[in-house]
Amino acid sequence: xxxxTLIALGAFAVLLVLVLATRERQVSVGxxxxxxxxxxKSQVTALELTGxxxxxxxxxxxxxxxxxxxxxxxxxxxxxxLVTAVIEALGEVKNPDFVTxxxxxxxxxxxxxxxxxxxxxSQGGSPAVELVLGxxxxxxxxxxxxxxxxxxxxxxxxxxxxVRKELKDWRRRQLVTLEAEKISQLILRSKEGExxxxxxxxxxxxxxxxxxxxxxxxxxxxxxQAAEQFAQQLANLTAQDFLExxxxxxxxxxxxxxxxxxxxxxxxxxxxxxxxGRQPEAKEGSATVAARVEGDAQVYQxxxxxxxxxxxxxxxxxxxxxxxxxxLKVTKLKVQAGGKTAVVVKEGASWKLTEPAKLxxxxxxxxxxxxxxxAWLRSLRGNRLIEGQVTDTxxxxxxxxxxxxxxxxGGAVQTLRLGKEAPGAANGGKELYAxxxxxxxxxxxxxxxxxxxxxxxxxxxxxxxxSFAGGGQLQGLESLPPDVRRQLEAQLRANTGxx
Numbered sequence: 001x002x003x004x005t006l007i008a009l010g011a012f013a014v015l016l017v018l019v020l021a022t023r024e025r026q027v028s029v030g031x032x033x034x035x036x037x038x039x040x041k042s043q044v045t046a047l048e049l050t051g052x053x054x055x056x057x058x059x060x061x062x063x064x065x066x067x068x069x070x071x072x073x074x075x076x077x078x079x080x081x082l083v084t085a086v087i088e089a090l091g092e093v094k095n096p097d098f099v100t101x102x103x104x105x106x107x108x109x110x111x112x113x114x115x116x117x118x119x120x121x122s123q124g125g126s127p128a129v130e131l132v133l134g135x136x137x138x139x140x141x142x143x144x145x146x147x148x149x150x151x152x153x154x155x156x157x158x159x160x161x162x163v164r165k166e167l168k169d170w171r172r173r174q175l176v177t178l179e180a181e182k183i184s185q186l187i188l189r190s191k192e193g194e195x196x197x198x199x200x201x202x203x204x205x206x207x208x209x210x211x212x213x214x215x216x217x218x219x220x221x222x223x224x225q226a227a228e229q230f231a232q233q234l235a236n237l238t239a240q241d242f243l244e245x246x247x248x249x250x251x252x253x254x255x256x257x258x259x260x261x262x263x264x265x266x267x268x269x270x271x272x273x274x275x276x277g278r279q280p281e282a283k284e285g286s287a288t289v290a291a292r293v294e295g296d297a298q299v300y301q302x303x304x305x306x307x308x309x310x311x312x313x314x315x316x317x318x319x320x321x322x323x324x325x326x327x328l329k330v331t332k333l334k335v336q337a338g339g340k341t342a343v344v345v346k347e348g349a350s351w352k353l354t355e356p357a358k359l360x361x362x363x364x365x366x367x368x369x370x371x372x373x374x375a376w377l378r379s380l381r382g383n384r385l386i387e388g389q390v391t392d393t394x395x396x397x398x399x400x401x402x403x404x405x406x407x408x409x410g411g412a413v414q415t416l417r418l419g420k421e422a423p424g425a426a427n428g429g430k431e432l433y434a435x436x437x438x439x440x441x442x443x444x445x446x447x448x449x450x451x452x453x454x455x456x457x458x459x460x461x462x463x464x465x466x467s468f469a470g471g472g473q474l475q476g477l478e479s480l481p482p483d484v485r486r487q488l489e490a491q492l493r494a495n496t497g498x499x
Contacts, residue, residue, distance in 0.1 A: 131146060
């Protein structure tokens with residue numbers, strides 16, 4: 001190649017590098033852009049919606065309120081999370097697609113004064129952000145323009161659905177503001193005048209117990225876990241809707257007569273009291289229950305199911321667990337059902353299957369399955385408590401449909417016995433009588449418990465590794481995209497040690 005040609009090519013290469021290094025990623029000359037004032041969440045003081053929706057949200061102290069601009073004297077507590085969502089969505093409005101600047105087309109995109117949704121976000125002394133939102137854009141998102149301008153843009157983001165709400169949708173639906181961990185005492189009062197007090201210990205475990213002097217039925221075992229769940233439900237109590245006017249009157253809700261209530265006392269001495277209104281008739285189906293928080297004039301509507309979870313009585317805190325051991329302290333486990341018996345014994349830090357002495361050909365014992373079965377046994381709960389006296393003969397305990405014996409370090413043995421079928425099972429199911437050494441009561445459990453125990457030694461058998469089809473592919477994944485299938489197969493091989 002001639003020297004002049006080489007010099008020309010070199011000069012061209014240098015120029016090309018300079019052009020690529022200095023050019024803008026996108027040509028911006030002549031392109032319409034939507035430029036908004038920078039938003040600072042900490043400085044936002046108000047959101048004003050007018051036009052297609054009407055609501056004004058203002059920051060007052062540490063919280064937010066929402067009002068109807070036509071009724072500024074009636075304020076409601078607003079959900080701060082919804083305000084935050086709007087601010088975050090505004091931050092996502094970057095470089096929307098320009099559509100048109102013709103003023104006569106604003107009505108077509110519902111961005112005119114008649115149909116547009118006007119949004120003004122005030123932020124202290126900084127410039128406000130003002131937009132008008134129209135109808136949904138053709139390819140998703142929404143058409144919008146800057147207030148006072150005619151340039152129409154298409155924004156594919158979540159801004160529209162974060163602001164297009166009715167006034168009541170901005171309101172805070174959480175009835176109480178408290179942390180379940182900071183509740184130290186719960187007092188449940190029934191409309192019949194009964195009172196139940198639950199106390200939480202000040203220890204790290206935070207165990208719940210019945211207040212001293214509480215009269216409980218013979219053999220009653222209290223469930224700290226049920227009390228903790230109750231505290232969590234109360235702390236997360238959320239309304240379905242709100243009642244106003246005559247519908248919120250005490251005579252309409254039942255809050256003016258004897259009613260159920262729940263009082264939570266906090267570690268700092270404060271208390272929160274929730275009052276529950278009249279229980280709807282069963283035929284009313286999806287009807288709601290009125291509720292009011294002491295010190296708050298608002299009347300809320302709770303789903304019947306939610307209200308029922310708060311109308312607890314002493315019997316609802318009964319521990320229905322059938323076995324209560326610490327898995328790490330178990331030294332021996334015996335399972336007997338369906339003519340099969342299996343016994344596993346801990347030797348040192350490992351488990352050994354000692355019965356049956358002769359195992360089927362190909363049987364491989366898996367010590368990890370012992371831990372699995374112990375966890376399942378510890379989680380067993382009675383479906384219901386059998387009322388009245390039930391003799392061993394009536395329950396079929398002597399003949400035994402199934403037996404579980406758990407030996408704990410130190411020699412203590414816990415036993416679960418299953419007997420005959422127990423009448424009265426709900427929904428056409430089948431239940432068996434059950435007795436445990438934890439108390440002297442009789443329970444009913446689903447027959448599935450016996451069926452599982454009837455596997456005997458199979459409970460502790462090693463399960464086969466996932467089977468791979470020819471070519472190293474896992475069966476059942478053929479319909480997945482090739483790259484996804486390869487990743488899943490590689491992960492499964494890594495977890496199972498399969499080559």
